[in-house]
Amino acid sequence: MNIYFAGLGSMGLGMAASCVRAGLTVYGTDPNPDRVTALIAAGGQMLTADSPKANIIVCVVLNADQTRSALFGADGLAARLAPGGVIISCATVAPGFAREMEAQAQALGLHYLDAPISGGAAKAGLGTLSVMAAGSAAAFAAARPALDAMAETVFELGDHAGPGSAMKAVNQMLAGVHIATMAEAMTFGMTQGIAPETFLTVIRQCAGTSWMLENRAPHIVAGDYTPHSQINIWPKDLGIVLDIARDARFSAPITAAALQQYLAAAGMGLGHEDDAAVAKVYARNARLTLPGEGDA
Numbered sequence: 095m096n097i098y099f100a101g102l103g104s105m106g107l108g109m110a111a112s113c114v115r116a117g118l119t120v121y122g123t124d125p126n127p128d129r130v131t132a133l134i135a136a137g138g139q140m141l142t143a144d145s146p147k148a149n150i151i152v153c154v155v156l157n158a159d160q161t162r163s164a165l166f167g168a169d170g171l172a173a174r175l176a177p178g179g180v181i182i183s184c185a186t187v188a189p190g191f192a193r194e195m196e197a198q199a200q201a202l203g204l205h206y207l208d209a210p211i212s213g214g215a216a217k218a219g220l221g222t223l224s225v226m227a228a229g230s231a232a233a234f235a236a237a238r239p240a241l242d243a244m245a246e247t248v249f250e251l252g253d254h255a256g257p258g259s260a261m262k263a264v265n266q267m268l269a270g271v272h273i274a275t276m277a278e279a280m281t282f283g284m285t286q287g288i289a290p291e292t293f294l295t296v297i298r299q300c301a302g303t304s305w306m307l308e309n310r311a312p313h314i315v316a317g318d319y320t321p322h323s324q325i326n327i328w329p330k331d332l333g334i335v336l337d338i339a340r341d342a343r344f345s346a347p348i349t350a351a352a353l354q355q356y357l358a359a360a361g362m363g364l365g366h367e368d369d370a371a372v373a374k375v376y377a378r379n380a381r382l383t384l385p386g387e388g389d390a
Contacts, residue, residue, distance in 0.1 A: 095119060095239055098141055098148040098171055100164040102129035104322060105184070105211065106154035108218030109244045111136040113152075115221070116243035121145045147176040150240050154211075157330055158187045166198055173202075180205035180236035184225075186266060186331050188338055189256040196229070196255035205233035208255035210262030211245075212269075214309065215322050222246035226265070228258040263338050266331040267349050272306035273328075274352040277373035280314060284382050290315045291385075313370040317386015325372060326365040328356035 095118050099110040102124035110133055113120050120138040124130055130140050139145070151171050155164050161183055165172045172181060181199055183192065183206065192208040199206035207229040217223050221244055227234070228251045234241075241248050251257040279302070283293045294311045297303050313319060332353040339346040355372050362378070364371045377384045 095150070096121065096146055096148045097150045097152060097240055098145075098174070099123070099133070099138075099152050099154065100171055101154035101156075101160075102126075102133055103154065103156075104215040105218045106152070107132055107136075108215055108220075109152060109154060109184075109211075109223070110138055111219060112221030113240055113243045114138050116239070118239060118243060121148070145174075147174055147179075149176055149179050150182060150237060151175055151179070152182045152184065152240055152244075154184045157185055158191045161185050161187060161191075161195065165195065172199065172204060175204055177203055178205070178236065180207055180233050182207045182209045182237050182240060184209055184211045186210055186262050186334060187259050188334055189259045189263075192228075192255040192259040205230060205236050206255055207233045207237045208258035209237070209241075210258055210265075212262070212265055213246075217246075218244070225249065226251060226258045226261040228252035228255055230254065260338070263335045267335045267346065269306055270328050270332045270335075270356070271348055271352045272304045273310050273369055274355045274372055276304070276307040276311055277314070277355075277370065277376055280311060281373055281376035281380060281382055281384075284377075285380060310368075310370040313368050314373050315385055317384065319364075319367040319371045321366060321368045323369050324366055325356055325359045325369050328369060328372075329353065329360060332356065 097113055097118050097120050099106055099122040102122050110120050110122050114137040121141040122133040122138050123141040153161055153164050155161055196206040207227055209225050209227040211223045211225055213223040223245045224247045225245045226249050230253055280290055280293050294315055298308050355375050358375045359372045
């Protein structure tokens with residue numbers, strides 16, 4: 095069972111390592127050679143022109159353009175998939191794009207699973223992701239060895255591509271808003287004399303908490319913005335959400351407001367920091383000093 099990984103970023107590397115631990119033969123490629131070196135250290139192999147054909151391709155790239163290029167571009171990996179093989183596509187994309195990719199795969203006699211993921215880098219490394227998947231019964235069957243290695247929960251949302259990406263858009267709407275709202279609430283508390291560490295201690299035990307708050311607020315308290323999920327993810331993902339909403343003639347004003355905060359953070363040069371750094375937008379506007387920043 096040979097698996098190709100296209101993309102070994104914070105999610106892809108952990109997912110690939112989980113497949114290695116499950117006894118699958120993993121080959122990976124990434125523009126950053128350090129990520130390939132990390133895969134080799136975890137027991138995987140570099141994907142080369144001499145690598146044997148794959149049974150499964152797991153595509154964990156950034157966006158639709160990268161997905162199309164990685165799978166069906168000039169050096170696209172779909173051409174190296176064994177007959178009856180399956181593509182597991184994990185990027186956040188619009189449902190219409192997922193359907194387009196499924197049709198292109200099927201034209202080549204391949205299966206396609208619309209399979210966005212959730213859980214963050216830590217769960218990717220543990221093999222305990224949640225996967226919002228949609229595709230044919232044959233696609234699910236072909237993908238099962240990788241899904242079993244990478245995920246704790248696989249939601250089977252439909253027999254064709256699209257519903258997986260639609261559900262991921264709903265998830266990203268909530269996640270992006272929750273992070274921005276956490277930052278807003280924490281910095282609002284600071285204006286009232288509530289220290290960030292006190293905010294975290296109290297709110298995580300109260301009704302105002304959320305998974306995103308409990309996961310991201312500690313980054314602010316520690317003053318550590320090492321990227322687990324970058325600010326730059328959110329203009330893309332919330333942009334996709336709002337594009338889908340516009341096509342559905344659905345007003346999403348809270349999502350639009352959150353998007354503006356991430357755009358402001360990117361404009362401040364914070365795009366490659368952890369997405370908890372959106373708190374710096376609020377801190378700057380309110381002339382607050384966040385932990386680890388010293389005296390303003």
